[in-house]
Amino acid sequence: MKILVCISHVPDTTSKINFTEGDTKFDTNGVQFVINPNDEFGLTRAMWFKEKQGANVTVVNVGGPETEPTLRKALAIGADAAIRVNTEAKDGVQVAKELANVVSQGGYDLVIAGRESIDYNGGMVPGMLATLANANFVTNCINLEVDGTNATATREIDGGKETVSTSLPLVIGGQKGLVEESDLRIPNMRGIMMARKKPLTILDPINASVETSSVQFEKPAPKGAVTLVDPDNIDELVNLLHNEAKVI
Amino acid sequence: MSVLVYTESEQGKFKKTAFEVASYAKAVAQQLGTNVTAITINAADASELGNYGVDKVLQVNNAELEKFNANAYASVIEQAAKHENATVVVVSSSADSKYLAPMLAIKLDAGYASNVVEAPSNTAPFTVKRTAFTNKAFNMTSITTDVKIVGVSKNAFGLVESSGSASSEDFSPSVDTSGVTVQSVDKATDKVTIADAEIVVSGGRGLKGPENWRMVEELAEVLGAATACSKPVSDLGWRPHSEHVGQTGKPVASNLYIAIGISGAIQHLAGINASKVKVVINTDPEAPFFKAADYGVVGDAFEVVPTLIEKLKAFKAQNA
Ligand SMILES: Cc1cc2nc3c(=O)[nH]c(=O)nc-3n(C[C@H](O)[C@H](O)[C@H](O)COP(=O)(O)OP(=O)(O)OC[C@H]3O[C@@H](n4cnc5c(N)ncnc54)[C@H](O)[C@@H]3O)c2cc1C
Numbered sequence A: 001m002k003i004l005v006c007i008s009h010v011p012d013t014t015s016k017i018n019f020t021e022g023d024t025k026f027d028t029n030g031v032q033f034v035i036n037p038n039d040e041f042g043l044t045r046a047m048w049f050k051e052k053q054g055a056n057v058t059v060v061n062v063g064g065p066e067t068e069p070t071l072r073k074a075l076a077i078g079a080d081a082a083i084r085v086n087t088e089a090k091d092g093v094q095v096a097k098e099l100a101n102v103v104s105q106g107g108y109d110l111v112i113a114g115r116e117s118i119d120y121n122g123g124m125v126p127g128m129l130a131t132l133a134n135a136n137f138v139t140n141c142i143n144l145e146v147d148g149t150n151a152t153a154t155r156e157i158d159g160g161k162e163t164v165s166t167s168l169p170l171v172i173g174g175q176k177g178l179v180e181e182s183d184l185r186i187p188n189m190r191g192i193m194m195a196r197k198k199p200l201t202i203l204d205p206i207n208a209s210v211e212t213s214s215v216q217f218e219k220p221a222p223k224g225a226v227t228l229v230d231p232d233n234i235d236e237l238v239n240l241l242h243n244e245a246k247v248i
Numbered sequence B: 001m002s003v004l005v006y007t008e009s010e011q012g013k014f015k016k017t018a019f020e021v022a023s024y025a026k027a028v029a030q031q032l033g034t035n036v037t038a039i040t041i042n043a044a045d046a047s048e049l050g051n052y053g054v055d056k057v058l059q060v061n062n063a064e065l066e067k068f069n070a071n072a073y074a075s076v077i078e079q080a081a082k083h084e085n086a087t088v089v090v091v092s093s094s095a096d097s098k099y100l101a102p103m104l105a106i107k108l109d110a111g112y113a114s115n116v117v118e119a120p121s122n123t124a125p126f127t128v129k130r131t132a133f134t135n136k137a138f139n140m141t142s143i144t145t146d147v148k149i150v151g152v153s154k155n156a157f158g159l160v161e162s163s164g165s166a167s168s169e170d171f172s173p174s175v176d177t178s179g180v181t182v183q184s185v186d187k188a189t190d191k192v193t194i195a196d197a198e199i200v201v202s203g204g205r206g207l208k209g210p211e212n213w214r215m216v217e218e219l220a221e222v223l224g225a226a227t228a229c230s231k232p233v234s235d236l237g238w239r240p241h242s243e244h245v246g247q248t249g250k251p252v253a254s255n256l257y258i259a260i261g262i263s264g265a266i267q268h269l270a271g272i273n274a275s276k277v278k279v280v281i282n283t284d285p286e287a288p289f290f291k292a293a294d295y296g297v298v299g300d301a302f303e304v305v306p307t308l309i310e311k312l313k314a315f316k317a318q319n320a
C-alpha cells in the first residue's frame, strides 16, 4: 500500500498569535512551528500500517523552504520519503489542487490528512482533495482499518460516532483516536540520523489558482475583568447568571 | 440569482442550526437584493423555515438519503444550487455540513469560507469574517469566485425571525450513494451533544478522578447541558475522547460554559472562547482561567458544585 500523509506546518499550540504589516501577515517572530497535531495522529497511524501491514509512507507539504524541518521531523518519526511542493500555501483550494497533482503522479492508495489545520483551520483541504482526486472521503476519522482495497473507518459525528465501509483510493481527515496520545513518537537519535539520508523531493507547483484571499486579521477584543462570587454565596452566582448574563 | 441555504434536519425535524443558517441566508439575500431558497432532505414540515426568512423550499424526500452520505448530499445541494442559479450557498458548522462543504465547493467551482461569524461586511468583493488560528484571531476573507459558499459558525449569528412564509416544491435530484456506506451509528439519543448544547459543563484534572464526575453530570442534568472535559482528562481515560474540548478537541460555542477544576491553558481556552458567558470554579485564584472568565468562584469544586446544584434546583423549581 502506498500512503501519502499530508503535513501542515503550523505554529505550536502555545504560540501567541500576532500580526504584522498592518495586520495582514501572521507574525512568525519567536514562533515555533510543528507538525499539525491532527496530522501527527495520522502519520503515527501510517507508521502502524507500515509496521503491521507493510506500506510505503510519503509525507507531503505545500509550502516554502521554511517547512523542511517539519518534513524532516516526519521522516525522523519514520516516513520513507518527503515531498515539498515549492509554493506558498495561499488557500484551501490551491493547496488541494497542488496535492491532487502529487496524488495523481504518485498513485497513492491512501491519503491521510488532518481533520483541520490549527492555523488556517479551514477543514477544507482533505474533502477538496478527495473530490479532485476522485477518491472516497471520510473526515473526523477516529479509526481506520484497511484490508486489501476495502477500508472500514469510524468517524465522529455530533453526539456519537459512525462506522462506515468504503474502499481505496481513499482520503481521510484524521484526528486523535486514529492513535492515542500515548502512541505518538518522539524522534530518537537514530531516526534523526536516518532522516538526513531519506529523500526530500522538491516539486515544482502547477501554480493552481486561489478562490479566496485574506484581507486582514483581527485579534479578539480584550476581555473585561472577571466578576468573583464568594463560595459561600452561590445564590449570587445563580442570580447573576439569570439576571445579568441571562443564560439560565 | 438567489441565496441557497442547506437546512439540516434529524428524523424529520429541523436542527436549531437550520434556523440560524436560514437567518444568515436572509441577511445575505437582503444585501444582494434577492430571495432565499432552502434545500431540505427528508424534513417532514418545511413551513417553519418561513419564520426565518426563507421564501421557497426545495424538498427532497428520498429513502436512499436516510443515512447521511457526504458525497450524495453534496451532489443534491449542487443540483439545487444550479437549479436556483444560486450565487451564495450557506451551510452550518455541524459535523455533517463541514464534511460535505469542501466537496460541494469543488463540484460548484465555488470559493468556500468556513467558520464565518458575521454577515458579509461587503458584497463586492464578497468579504466575510471568519475565525482563524483556532479562535485565537479573526480573518477577513474575500471570496473571489462567481459562486460562494459560506459555512456559518454555530451561535455566532443567532436567530432572526421574520414574518414571511415559505412556498414548497418537491425536488427530485439524481442520487448516488456509492463509495461510503454507513454500517452502524452509535449515538446516545437522550443526551445533549456538545455541538447542539446551549450550556456546556466541563471538568478538568482538578476533579481528581472519574469517580467524581457524578456531580458534573448532575449539574449538567439540572441545566439541560452537555458534559465536556479537558484534554488530560480524556487522555487519562476518565472521560471519552468525544468530550475533549479545546484547540485540538471539539470547539465549544455555547451560551454558557462552566469550567470546573480546569486551569485554563491556552489550548483549552482557544477551543471554548467562542462561548458567550464563561464561569470558572477553581481553588487557585492564580489559575489563568480567571482571566478568560466572566464569573469566577475561588473555591473547592467538591463544595461549590453540590451547592450550585442545590441552588439551581431551587431556582428551577421557583421559575418552572
Ligand atoms: C499540542 C497540545 C494540544 C493541547 N490541546 C488541548 C486541548 O485541546 N484541550 C485542553 O483542554 N488541553 C489541551 N492541551 C493541554 C493543556 O496544555 C493543559 O495541559 C490542559 O488543558 C490542562 O488540563 P486541566 O486544566 O484539566 O488540568 P490542570 O492544568 O492540572 O489543572 C487542574 C486545575 O484544577 C484546579 N483544582 C485542583 N483541585 C481543585 C478542586 N478541588 N476544586 C477546584 N479546582 C481544583 C487546579 O487549581 C488547577 O487549576 C494541549 C496541550 C498540547 C501540548
Ligand SMILES: Nc1ncnc2c1ncn2[C@@H]1O[C@H](COP(=O)(O)O)[C@@H](O)[C@H]1O
Binding pocket: A006, A007, A008, A009, A036, A038, A039, A060, A061, A062, A063, A089, A092, A095, A112, A113, A114, A115, A116, A117, A118, A120, A121, A122, A123, A124, A125, A126
Ligand atoms: N500546506 C499544506 N501542505 C500539506 N498538507 C496540508 C496543507 N494545508 C493543509 N493540509 C492538510 O489538510 C488538513 C486540513 O487543513 P485545513 O483545510 O487547512 O484545515 C491538514 O491537517 C493537512 O493534513
